[in-house]
Amino acid sequence: MSQTDSTKDYVDIIYNQVDRPFTSYPSKMTKYLVERFNLKQDSALLDFGCGRGEFTQGFVENGLNASAIDMSDYISKTYPHINFKQCDMLNEKFPFEDNTFDYAYSKSVIEHFYYPEKIIKEVHRVLRPNGLTLILTPDWEVVYKMFYDDYTHRTPFTKVSLKDFLLINGFVDVHVEKFIQLPSVWKSDIAKVASQLTAMTCPDFLKEKSKWVRFSKEMMLLAVARKAE
Numbered sequence: 001m002s003q004t005d006s007t008k009d010y011v012d013i014i015y016n017q018v019d020r021p022f023t024s025y026p027s028k029m030t031k032y033l034v035e036r037f038n039l040k041q042d043s044a045l046l047d048f049g050c051g052r053g054e055f056t057q058g059f060v061e062n063g064l065n066a067s068a069i070d071m072s073d074y075i076s077k078t079y080p081h082i083n084f085k086q087c088d089m090l091n092e093k094f095p096f097e098d099n100t101f102d103y104a105y106s107k108s109v110i111e112h113f114y115y116p117e118k119i120i121k122e123v124h125r126v127l128r129p130n131g132l133t134l135i136l137t138p139d140w141e142v143v144y145k146m147f148y149d150d151y152t153h154r155t156p157f158t159k160v161s162l163k164d165f166l167l168i169n170g171f172v173d174v175h176v177e178k179f180i181q182l183p184s185v186w187k188s189d190i191a192k193v194a195s196q197l198t199a200m201t202c203p204d205f206l207k208e209k210s211k212w213v214r215f216s217k218e219m220m221l222l223a224v225a226r227k228a229e
Contacts, residue, residue, distance in 0.1 A: 028183045030058030033105075033134060037224065039064060043102040048089060048123060049109030053079045059105070067101075069094060090115065094122045101126055107136040111147075114154045120169045127227040133171065135223045137162065139178055142199070142219035162223050171225035179222035181215040 033039065041063040047056040050068035053075030059066040060082065067083040068075055075084050085095045090113055104123045110116040123133055138147055140156035147156055157165065159176045166174045185192040198216040207214040 025181075025183070026054035026058040027061060029107075029181075030055055030062050032183070032186055034059070034062045034064070037132065037134065039103055039132075044100065045103040045105060046094075046096070046101045046123075046126060047105050048094070048119070049106050049112075050075050050084070051108075053082060053084075055105065055107055056082050064103070067096075089113075089119050089122070094126050096126045098125055099128045102128055102131050104131070104133040105135075108138070110135060111137050111153050111155055111157065116155055117165070117169055120165065124170045124227055129227055129229045131227045133166075133223075133225050133227075135162070135166075135225075136179065136220050137223075139219040139221045142178075143217070146204075146218070157221060159221060162221050166223060166225040170227070172228045174223065174225040176221055176223045179220040181218065181220055182212065 039045070039059075039062075043064055045059050045064045045066045047053075047059065047066060047068040048070075050056045050070045051072065051074065053068060056066045056068040056075065057079050060079075067085070069085050069087040069089065071086065071088050073084070073086050075082060087095055104127055110119065113119060120133075127133065137157050138153075140147060140158050144156070147153055159178070163174050163176045166176075180192065180195050182191070182195055185195050195212070195216040198213055199219070202213045202217070204217070207217060
């Protein structure tokens with residue numbers, strides 16, 4: 001997902017399996033998205049900016065025909081069975097024909113680019129009419145103090161700017177919401193309120209000691225938008 005030669009090994013270095021081992025979270029997240037948005041079995045999905053590939057694999061496990069692109073080829077080491085194409089998304093066209101995919105997904109990708117509109121235009125191109133894109137990106141309104149802890153972050157988004165970003169680039173029926181990255185809150189209003197209180201009251205240093213605190217504080221935005229017929 002990187003933009004320059006100096007950051008080509010971003011995934012290898014920052015997301016190495018020693019410091020950030022694989023977990024069951026991507027499987028839980030993709031299952032939740034498939035069920036919530038009624039993603040159809042055997043449909044074609046593109047994970048653009050796939051990183052290590054855990055989410056791509058999660059969609060495969062949930063019955064989708066998932067392909068992936070990224071500048072890093074890390075996914076080829078971890079999930080060699082997945083249809084992966086290496087691509088500099090900012091400077092190259094996606095290596096797929098128009099109207100190829102039913103769904104396009106990314107998590108923690110678009111904020112890494114100065115000109116993410118170049119990428120979203122390609123997403124729009126390769127989606128079929130009525131196809132959906134699902135995008136997760138940090139919520140600047142909440143995480144502005146920690147957003148640049150990742151020095152490769154370039155473009156922050158709010159609910160308003162993310163919605164406008166998708167509308168201006170040809171999508172319709174755009175919905176953007178705040179999203180807590182904790183499976184226990186996805187179906188429990190009580191847990192959601194508890195997480196929100198945690199985010200407001202717990203000091204930041206506790207993030208290193210508790211995943212509940214960390215992901216209560218690291219609020220994301222979840223956008224869902226459709227390519228018109």
